Amino acid sequence: MSTRLAQGGRLIDRSKPKNFTFNGKRMKGYEGDTLAAALLGENQMLVGRSFKYHRPRGIVASGAEEPNALVNMGQGGRFEPNQRVTTTELFDGLTCTSQNHWPSLEFDVGVVNNYAARFLPAGFYYKTFMAPAAAWKHVFEPIVRQSAGLGKVPTEADVDRYEHFYYHTDVVVIGGGVAGLAAALAAGRSGAKVLVMEQTHHWGGRAPVDGGEIDGQSVEDWIAATLAELEGMENVTLRTRMMGSGVYDHGYVLGYERVADHTPGDGRPRHRLWRIRTKQIVTATGAIERPLSFAGNDIPGVMLASAVRDYVVNWGVSIGDRTVVVTNNDDAYRTALALKEAGLEVPVILDARDEATGPLAEAARDAGIRVEPGRAIAKVNGGKRVTGVSICLQAGEGAALEEIPCDAVAMSGGWSPVVHLWSHCGGKLIWDEAQAHFRPDPDRAPTGHDGEAFVVTAGAASGAMSLADTLENAYEAGKTAAKAAGGKAVRKAGPKAEAEEAQPMAPVWIMPQGAGPQKRMKMWLDYQNDVKVSDVQLAAREGYESVEHTKRYTTLGMATDQGKLSNINGLAVLSDALGQPIPATGTTTFRPPYTPISFGAIAGEARHEIFQPIRRTPMHQWHEEAGAYMEPVGHWRRPYCYAKPGETNEQAVHREVLNTRERLGLLDASTLGKLIVKGPDAGKFMDMMYTNMMSTLAVGKCRYGLMCTENGFLSDDGVVARIDEDTWLCHTTSGGADRIHAWMEEWLQTEWWDWKVYVANVTEQFAQVAVVGPNARKLLEKLGGMNVSKETLPFMQWADGKIGDFDARVYRISFSGELSYEIAVPASQGRAFWDTLLEAGEELGVMPYGTECLHIMRAEKGFIMIGDETDGTVIPQDLGLNWAISKKKEDFLGKRAQLRSHMTDPARWKLVGLETLDGSVLPDGAYAVGEGDNVHGQRNMIGRVTSTYYSPTLKKGIAMGLIKHGPDRMGEVVDFPTVDGSNTVIKARICDPVFYDKDGEKQNV
């Protein structure tokens, strides 16, 4: 069993106990514990079930590489799944539960998958697609859905807050181990501005666990002295609990600071995302130990040798009383010695190398530990916990030589430098034959804007595996980065350690090397995704030669750990199966973040009302006070309708329509885009932007215009007014003003830059009100001022003048089919103007109306709406708008495209009106079906509904739609099958899209 030892634990404070619960069970740890250390201290080795086979899984590692020990953390608004216990600091009141099992962690029904493992091979998911379709629907999909996903989805909104922080510096050092500190020392001494980040809450990394001396001091004393020196430098900033999450183009770094994960609810932001710009980056990210692949290497109690050592030295926790050490390198001997020193038993060290001759092996022998070279683990015995190991020859096929009872296994397959951050932005790797790992190639570093390297690695992250090499490499890295960032030359010598003698490691990818299929099916490569040696070998046999394909086929190295622990083991097995050297196989792509970061940190402050800026018209407050139901239109909020007490929104909309048609309505049209196009070449430019001829528009007149993309598709529409000889005012859609402004700028700046034209967006400079209905003129005449009679200001003209006391520009344009004046006043006068219109209009029956009323009235008139009748694939010709396309102009944007064969195809769907035979309202977006089936056995489509409403004016459903050969089929009836499950068909007759006042008499009075 694992337990808390009576003594030891350099990181814990035994005077400060912390209480927590796991699966509802009360447990105790100490300040300084990780949740992993505390769980192990309470003998909670089993922490979860594996993803696919639901095998019992325990803690394997002590850091960010942990694949198994993921828990549901917290409750309610602080619930979060998939939290790694090895990187979670213990705090009082922490609650967590294990994941991926039912009904309980101890007894899990899903474990039947384990016995069916041979029916769930690599690529199982993809292979299900080769079965008949019915099997997928009735057999595979229910199974796959049931077992998909880790953890539980939170059900409540996150109660914590998060923030972003912007930071500029010269050098960022990522990693606060001895390498990071040595690099920071060099960079700090150069005078450069330095930021050092360490992902845990303590400095020094794992060097204090390994021991040794630096500059004649113990490692711990050197760390303390170095920290004191760095803290004394004004140019150095030190941050713990902050992970280097990603390295991006041109020196951009994301730092993920877990400010208050260990003090939830204390008012501080939970996470802070540092968005850093730096000249140089030093990655001192250390190395991660690899597991060994032997049968049963996933049974709880099998752990990385370095992790076993960490738990004993850092937290005073023993994983077992009797620990078998199995290794292919010298480092694991340190674990054996540490266990021995803590008074624990190490029955044997199995060294896969033919001989064990290094000084550490000698020290182990001197300590009385049995050392067995050339030996391997044939299999681990046990279910939910290790009970013993069978020993065999590494060179053989696994015949057991001896059974050794034990309750823990410490394994070491060598060390892989953490190259993620180096690789994020293009740093390349080389294969180091002696260490059997990929390490950064200093000659192929990530390059910045000047083509020069901007990332340098330090210490174990460079592949320097001894303390002496680490310090030398890291101090040099700090100097290199500081110099490149413009720091002074550093003359002061760096820290030194004694060189140690070491016996070379031997690569061991399978243990024993001749293991048969039975054993290979129990050798886990990727613990989180349940990928075994046999799965990778199967993938290779089935033709998956690219490592990227094998990854996706087997899921090797996917999910939350992204193969930190054992990807190299998988690559080695794949290389062996393909008969090629490991560097020829290569690695999968390393992508940010290094470990998962919270969505909250990514979102930062951008939540709720400040998620996005809201644009408000000058009358916005009036609408809100009137209780308007608002809807988003671009960044605007516009009134959808103004429901009165006791009225539904639908009733309100219908009232607004009828009142506007019979009396008088007011619409806040301020959101309508208003662009001024001005200059000697403005007419020429307008003719290019619009499909219509705009250069010939007379001063004082208005014209409805269409804009297309170079693809010929309709992009925006609106009424253009000729203001003077050099000036046009273009109305755009409410959501389109900024886009169309940018579109005009793009053409003026990049294609016709010699044309003398300026464009200004004056949308927010004016408040605009549509005064609509038979009483519209009476209202304006009551207010007095300019002449708004039919004779002086006829339809489709505009004039400047006064309405009452207000300076106004009045357009006689109509989107409703009624007598209508759109009146622009200075934005500052908008609210006063609106109030004046409402007050004076009272006796004329005035009511404000919203966007839905506007939509219905325009549909009754057969006017198109960008975004309803258009969707980026519709050309003006489809909508019967040929009258708005100039035939005289040589060129306009979209003209050439509209001549392409597909655009002139007579079979294109074209706009028509639709009236249901029973007067009902067609569903929005409903498809019309024709004769016959397509290749998928579905009915052939011949059109679709683009706008559909109940018309209060006509007291029946009206719709517009695009129908194949539509205009040639007037009076014919087409079928619209419903999709609501009723299996009914709605029949509608094709008709003219103008349902109301076909001759346009009402707007022209």
Place this chain on the structure above:
Amino acid sequence: MLILECPYCGVMADETDLHGGGEAHLKRFGPGSSDDDFETYLFHRKNPKGVHFERWRHVSGCGKWFHAARNTMTLEVYGTYSAQTTEPPKAIVNAVKKKHPEWEGWT
């Protein structure tokens, strides 16, 4: 996240302040052009692994469009220049050639 110098206002702008506009130095084909020329203008774009000429707009700044010559592999920026030209400036072409003698040119 790239940093590009806006040649109009001189600001070293973060990519978030910029709007990418794709390949630079396209020749527009309008009415009267052949189907092939028009298709090339509308749809065919280079996607080089290496030296590339791009359009960018300093959208959260001075609003000007400009061109950038950069390397899509190494992220090196050889220079930025006015969008009001049909070909890259000689100095930038020379800078690229000096760095990459094997480069086949911008067309």
